[in-house]
Amino acid sequence: MLNHHIAYVPIEWSMLPIKTFRFVIELEILGNFYRENRIEGIVVCLENTVAVLEGHQNHIWLKRYSDARTSSYHNDYIAILVSCILPGPKVSHKQIFMVPREWLQNGKLECILYNEMKFHYLKYGKCEGLVIKLTGVKAFFESYSSYLWARKDFDWAPEPDKKSYLAVFVPCIYCSEPKF
Incomplete structure (x- = not known):
């Protein structure tokens, strides 16, 4: 692969x-x-x-x-x-997702984000636009700077607020299979 x-x-x-x-x-x-x-x-x-x-x-x-x-x-x-397609070893790395702090209550957050994002990408060919609702908080994924931001529904701020969002490291959906 x-x-x-x-x-x-x-x-x-x-x-x-x-x-x-x-x-x-x-x-x-x-x-x-x-x-x-x-x-x-x-x-x-x-x-x-x-x-x-x-x-x-x-x-x-x-x-x-x-x-x-x-x-x-x-x-x-x-x-x-x-x-x-270049020769060389397979390198697995993690992607940064900015997610609502409320989602951190879920113990399997990384696994859920990885699986949902992988399925969304395979279906639509892009990462943006994925909608996830966890622990009663609905968020839409969009590109922001060099990472993906799960913007809360009705949050119109131009950038993620440090009080409302936290960075989560998720295995790259493009080059790795998770080891959960």
Whole structure:
């Protein structure tokens, strides 16, 4: 089984079939790796949008060529799953989820989040949009900075409040099977 990782791509590409641009990206990564033994700097052009591959924290970011920002914004980029086709050992890491503090009462929180997120991703091809209700608190997952935020229903704050949310480390759904 191949490892999988999140790639942030320009939102203009969301109109294409996900398999199409995932295939193009993986092909470009593999081709560039064998030619130059690196993946940074790969240029991909789809739907009249030119993007350059950069590493961003633990993810792949196909940054628009004209974008001067140093991180991806959820309004301009979407997260997709791409196969890690490069040679090397399988590396398991954890993802950060910002979740409501009330959810911490549940002893199997990591397992629930992992399974729900994995099922949602396999069904819809993205992590954003998952709705979970635990211990009477309903939350919607969305990208925030470099992690996923389970925003409480009716919480309109622009960022997670430290009094209401807490970081939880969950096994990466793209490259690991949980050991619960």
